[in-house]
Amino acid sequence: TGGLVELHHPVFKCNILFHRKRFGNNNVILSDIRKPPSHIFHSGPFIYSDILDYKNLREIVVNNRITWLVHYSALLSAVGESNVALARDVNITGLHNVLDIAAEHGLRLFVPSTIGAFGPTSPRNPTPDLCVQRPRTIYGVSKVHAELMGEYYHHRYGLDFRCLRYPGIISADSQPGGGTTDYAVAIFHDAVKTGKFECNLKPDTRLPMMYIDDCLRATVEMMEAPADTLSMRTYNINAMSFSPEELAQEVQKQLPDLEVTYDIDQVRQAIADSWPMNFDDSNLVQTMLNYIGSDSRIAKAN
Numbered sequence: 001t002g003g004l005v006e007l008h009h010p011v012f013k014c015n016i017l018f019h020r021k022r023f024g025n026n027n028v029i030l031s032d033i034r035k036p037p038s039h040i041f042h043s044g045p046f047i048y049s050d051i052l053d054y055k056n057l058r059e060i061v062v063n064n065r066i067t068w069l070v071h072y073s074a075l076l077s078a079v080g081e082s083n084v085a086l087a088r089d090v091n092i093t094g095l096h097n098v099l100d101i102a103a104e105h106g107l108r109l110f111v112p113s114t115i116g117a118f119g120p121t122s123p124r125n126p127t128p129d130l131c132v133q134r135p136r137t138i139y140g141v142s143k144v145h146a147e148l149m150g151e152y153y154h155h156r157y158g159l160d161f162r163c164l165r166y167p168g169i170i171s172a173d174s175q176p177g178g179g180t181t182d183y184a185v186a187i188f189h190d191a192v193k194t195g196k197f198e199c200n201l202k203p204d205t206r207l208p209m210m211y212i213d214d215c216l217r218a219t220v221e222m223m224e225a226p227a228d229t230l231s232m233r234t235y236n237i238n239a240m241s242f243s244p245e246e247l248a249q250e251v252q253k254q255l256p257d258l259e260v261t262y263d264i265d266q267v268r269q270a271i272a273d274s275w276p277m278n279f280d281d282s283n284l285v286q287t288m289l290n291y292i293g294s295d296s297r298i299a300k301a302n
Ligand code: VAH
Pocket: 076, 077, 078, 114, 115, 116, 139, 166, 167, 168, 169, 178, 179, 180, 181, 182
């Protein structure tokens, strides 16, 4: 059948290897505005593309008989605040391009949303799927827009739009990508490289987080679920919540000499203080239980 195109963001480069293992190297095309690291570049097809080049995206979809599209191109929360115009172009105009191409060619479309799609007036502990969403970043606003546009295209044009609101994703394969949760990736790199880590969030800042392998498995299960099992287009997905001091203590159990200091980034701190502390993903769990069946199959998948 057709391939799967992944329009990428640095944090998810390793996504492609997971999907290639599952669907076959030549059935998954990585597409990005910059060449990926060589171990990914040489693992299967790569096509250069700019998310703002609608015609080129359409050529890639048609010429490669694409059937599923996984759209990760976005400027994350902190970097978006330092370049709002670019974040608006990539996160919103880029999304419009992907929605139109997916609707025109009948693609199954996955677009991630985020804990950043909530704001200071949302319930924070826990945060349910359906509640007030008034985020205070261009990233969060663009992701609420993506959720609403995906739902509209589903009801208006029948687009098979699927969306998970990701927590902060922790992956050893990639460097922090300009997000508010970057500290939870940087600590591992710095602990190994220098034995010293300077955290840019307050020690007690609690945020939802998830390990990349769990994120990838959940995304594939979401993409493979029969359309009629999904009662909503967008779901929260949860794994754990922790604070910088809790994470530092865990890392120091493995590297006792790790020295942790704090130099608060006020922009990131204000964003983190407006985000969920804990995520309620009970709707997703029930939906996937209905699809995957008994707990034993979930246990096996884990
Ligand atoms: C960010 N890591 O911090 C991203 C993510 C859950 C947050 O969207 O912006």
